[in-house]
Amino acid sequence: MRDTQICTECQDAYVPDKNSKFKTTDMENVAAEDIDISKGQAEFLKSLMKYIRIGELAPMKLRRLFNKSNHMKYFVNENWGDEEHFISLALDEKNSNQISQILYFLNVKNKIERVPTKQDMNELSVIDIGDYEKKFKTWENFLDLLGFDPWYRNNDSDITKKLKNIRKAKANNSRTDDYEEQEKSNLFLKNDTLEETIKKINELRTTIKENFEKKDSEENYADYSYVEMFNLLEKYIEIMPNKSKYDNIKDLS
Numbered sequence: 023m024r025d026t027q028i029c030t031e032c033q034d035a036y037v038p039d040k041n042s043k044f045k046t047t048d049m050e051n052v053a054a055e056d057i058d059i060s061k062g063q064a065e066f067l068k069s070l071m072k073y074i075r076i077g078e079l080a081p082m083k084l085r086r087l088f089n090k091s092n093h094m095k096y097f098v099n100e101n102w103g104d105e106e107h108f109i110s111l112a113l114d115e116k117n118s119n120q121i122s123q124i125l126y127f128l129n130v131k132n133k134i135e136r137v138p139t140k141q142d143m144n145e146l147s148v149i150d151i152g153d154y155e156k157k158f159k160t161w162e163n164f165l166d167l168l169g170f171d172p173w174y175r176n177n178d179s180d181i182t183k184k185l186k187n188i189r190k191a192k193a194n195n196s197r198t199d200d201y202e203e204q205e206k207s208n209l210f211l212k213n214d215t216l217e218e219t220i221k222k223i224n225e226l227r228t229t230i231k232e233n234f235e236k237k238d239s240e241e242n243y244a245d246y247s248y249v250e251m252f253n254l255l256e257k258y259i260e261i262m263p264n265k266s267k268y269d270n271i272k273d274l275s
Contacts, residue, residue: 051103
């Protein structure tokens with residue numbers, strides 16, 4: 023991000039001062055590869071899309087917005103360059119950049135009237151989901167930058183019904199569940215060596231992850247991905263000092 027950009031991470035929202043005098047310095051156009059959107063800039067792009075209806079994300083509409091709003095015009099000038107340069111960045115879907123990716127995502131959001139999931143974007147977006155992850159490192163980082171739940175998946179009524187049916191089916195299989203709980207209780211023994219305990223933990227980890235993958239593949243019925251949350255937990259464990267990992271490992275039994 024350039025040092026001359028006026029938006030910083032501490033600017034959580036784009037709120038123009040209507041009483042301020044417009045003073046700005048023409049800035050050099052920022053190259054697409056040099057764009058690094060801050061939270062304040064993300065809020066500006068979100069506010070911009072509030073004035074754009076479905077199917078209206080086009081050069082003429084953006085020019086009209088800038089002609090009507092000096093605040094928007096000057097914000098663009100002081101962060102990315104002149105208006106025409108911004109418009110070319112905003113509408114570049116073939117060689118997408120952070121600006122065009124955010125605006126395209128928000129355009130899809132307006133169309134389906136909810137926050138798009140990864141699955142939605144794979145089905146509806148002309149910009150590959152991998153391009154988002156290249157520009158923003160991860161999909162979760164992208165959602166978090168825009169102020170959305172980074173672990174959001176979906177929560178419509180049909181999915182809620184499916185979840186209830188799944189829970190009901192599990193309740194009918196309570197005997198099987200009780201048996202599985204008994205098996206788990208016998209997994210770790212007090213006389214296990216440290217090596218045996220670690221081996222069993224790794225085996226259990228593999229089993230848990232496989233079960234989570236099955237759950238995620240059955241239906242997109244949950245608000246959160248089991249696998250994504252499990253992977254996040256693993257990353258946290260990886261950065262823990264080894265001493266903290268294994269000191270009390272026998273207590274698991």
